[in-house]
Amino acid sequence: MLTVTIDEIQRNLTSYLQQVAAGESIIIMQADKPIAEIKQVSPTSKQIRPDGLCAGEFIVPDDFDSPLSEEILNSFGGK
Template identity: 60%
Template sequence: MQKVTVEQIQQDPLKYLNQVEAGESFILIQADKSIAELKPIININKKLRPFGLCAGEFIVPDDFDAPLTHEVLNTFEGG
């Protein structure tokens, strides 16, 4: 994250706003002290995925939560 002084922003605000629009973030410095962060707004208007989006695409087997065999356990546990 780049640091920029308030004076630099005042000299060419459009330059920095264009960089923010492109995804960059800045820490604003005044009198050698960080006073603010200038960053792009993340779009929060994302559409929710519909319920049942993958319905019928796969089937969970009846033994899904059954204990693993010794062979499979040994593979994971290195036994």
């Protein structure tokens, strides 16, 4: 773990960020007291969901996009 002052980190920010990207952690000091830690962010990998994940598990009815009945519309619309 690397320890640097605020002045050092401001002068060489890019260099220190490259070290962080390589896995190094940095403690920032002010008046000989640690005030912050910079460390690499854990990579998050999102898995792509496969096509047809639920194929065959349900059937969309033919009237899926047909207009709703007045009774159902009234229950949503609060008429």
